[in-house]
Amino acid sequence: MPRQIRFNAFDMNCVAHQSSGLWRHPEDRSASYTDLAYWTELAKLLEKGRFDGIFLADVLGTYDVYGGTNEAAIRNGAQIPVADPLLVIPAMAYVTEHLGFGVTAGTAYEHPYPFARRMSTLDHLTKGRVGWNVVTGYLPSAARNMGNDDQLEHDDRYDHADEYLEVLYKLWEGSWEDDAVVRDRETGVFTDPSKVHHIGHEGKHFKVPGIHLAEPSPQRSPVIYQAGASSRGIAFAAGNAEAIFVAASTKSVLKETVTKLRDALEGAGRDRYSAKIYTLLTIITDETSEKAQAKYLDYLSYASEEGALVFMSGWMGVDLSAYGLDEPIGNVKSNAIQSTVANFQAANDDGSEWTVGDIARAGAIGGLGPFIVGSASEIADQLEEWVEETDVDGFNLAYAITPGTFEDVVNFVVPELQKRGSYPTEYEEGTLRQKLHGRGDRLPDEHRGANYRVGVAAV
Template identity: 85%
Template sequence: MTKQIRFNAFDMNCVAHQSSGMWRHPDDQSWRYKELSYWTELAKLLETGAFDGIFIADVLGTYDVYGGSNEAAIRHGAQVPVNDPILLISAMAAVTENLGFGVTAGTAYEHPYPFARRMSTLDHLTGGRVGWNVVTGYLPSAARNMGHDDQLEHDQRYDVADEYLEVLYKLWEGSWEEDAVVRDRESGVFTDPAKVHEIGHYGTHYTVPGIHLSEPSPQRTPVIYQAGASPRGIAFAAGNAEAIFVAAPTKSVLKGVVKNIRDALEQAGRSRDSAKIYTLLTIITDETTEKAQAKYADYLSYASEEGALVFMSGWMGIDLSQYDLDEPIGNVKSNAIQSTVSNFQAANDEGGEWKVRDIARLGAIGGLGPFVVGSPTEIADELQAWVEETDVDGFNLAYAITPGTFQDVVTFVIPELRRRGAYPEGYAAGTLRNKLHGRGDRLPEEHHGARYKVGQPVTR
């Protein structure tokens, strides 16, 4: 039986998200990120292609590792200026019926109590189509602007995130009983106070004694997304994540990452497929191979290698401006995205070492993920090969230009995949959680957060 391939669209409320310099292309509309119509039009387009959702990244600082300042990032528009992603969701939900929304928010700089209400509000307004991408942060500039000398060490950030999630699960799952809201007009009782419970959380990092401010939403807990593939990140994902986003430059690297994640899920008492795994990819396609290659050459003429190194320096926590372009990455320690460093320390497809020049060329279009160029048939062949060889579930699709790259996928690639029986014809019913996993709208019993449901004995 042919495995169904799944797509997410990867975007950000900014100009240059992954492909630095592409904002200069005459067909690129990322400069419209400030307009609500850009996002509503994109949402409707993605729903016509039965994308699982749109995954919106975010940062709270500038990329200032490259050259020791943020000047290059500002000059190239490298994720700056950047606006809040959460405010986009309601508008996109209003013009769609099935598209999911994965919104990025960090655990480092906002207290979990107001954040819990914000996500419950979105889950109500979207009819249960919202997910939360849990990030612990990686930009030192964000820490400084929040009043800290630097961010916590990599693993410590996950320690804080563990308790952050514990507070949220208690609020979302354990505060309100399912039938607490009675709306009894005769008695004048809207909510039965006996069925609303204080969570009494007194932890290492957070004190939250009271009740959740929102009544239970369609999913209660939004779908938990996670994008860390370091050993500590995988351990965190094993207990919490229901969709996991990874980035790997080659099939061989991705295969190992996917296996590590599925092993960790199993070790955490969950099934190996309890989280959908999407890998970052950019597709450049057209009716024929020749047209696709011409399109790629056109895009490449606008790409910025320096902008790519600005991104890579931030993601890796290494100032790549201090290295010669032909110097191998070598053995370095990172306090940023550790999996990015380890991926480039592994051998490339030719068995050689990744050099700084290679990273600049790779990242110029598509950022951390690879890109594929070809006709619809060639793209479909390549996507199926990635799925078959790596056991990944689908692709988190970045763009070269927007919305053109997504339109090309909908126009050329999805019909070919459907012809092969390798792509969904439409959406499953219910919430985002049920659309992804087909097991209902609420957290399954084996999920880490389920232990905090009303009536469950809670142990830390």
């Protein structure tokens, strides 16, 4: 049986998520992000296509690295305005039965204690279909608006996140015993106090002495998502991640990244395949190759290269307005997403160097990830090649226009892959964790968070 290819939808509660300028396309509905019907209809479409889930990105600042100002970001609608991603999840969960929800929230600017309750609430309301994408932050503007001069250095952000996760695991896994809630109407006891435990955490960054405010949810800990392929990010993923999102400009870069991640998982005492790895990709397809190419050229006519450089400057931590379009990226130091810089400093598959102009053109549709254009069979061939050659599990699908890009994938690509036996025809039952890994609702014993369960001495 062919290896099963997995899809996530990549979206954000904003306009112009990855493909800057495409909000102007007459068929694009991303400007309806403030309308709840946009999200519920999208959720039903993705469930029809048997997507693992929808992955919602987020930022707490504006992209102001390009030109030293956020004016270009505001002008292009480049992830600004942006709304809270968590609030749309209950509505999407209400109209679906199986679709998972990966929500982004940062560790830098919110205390873990209230965040733990919010995620437990979402896990209850979705019946165990929520995951958390752990981000440490990369936009200096977010740090400034939270009262800091700048964000912490890259590796220090991960050190802070390590303790953040420790607090959360103690609350989610170690505070309430499984049978603490008794709901005994005769005695009037709702919860047995002897089975609810103070976590007594006192660390470098946080002091949390008390109990978790929420009763145990279906998964207790949400599925842990992580996006980051720097050496420190890989180490963090090895201990925590159950689903990993990466972005790679070429198959050779992706293969190297996937191998590093699987080696790190194994080095942390986990199975090499204990985390699903999804790579960022945008698919432009239609009934025929000719129609797909025409659609691509139509989309390209609306794309904003300035908007693409605004995004790339923010992701790389490098002001690309200071470079000529023909200049190679060269050796630059980044305090933002280091793997992004490394990807573009690596050669193309044809051996050529990336220039600033190349980055602008490549990022105009699909952002950090590549895009592929073709008929359903051509797209399916390429997806199968990517999986076979790189060992990636699936694809985090960005859109050129929404919901049109996702509709095309569901209507054309999914049936073709299903016909080949390389894409699921039905969902597994159970929680998101069970659907992804088939090992039950709870964190596996070898996962870092399992060390904090009630009655287990943390290591």
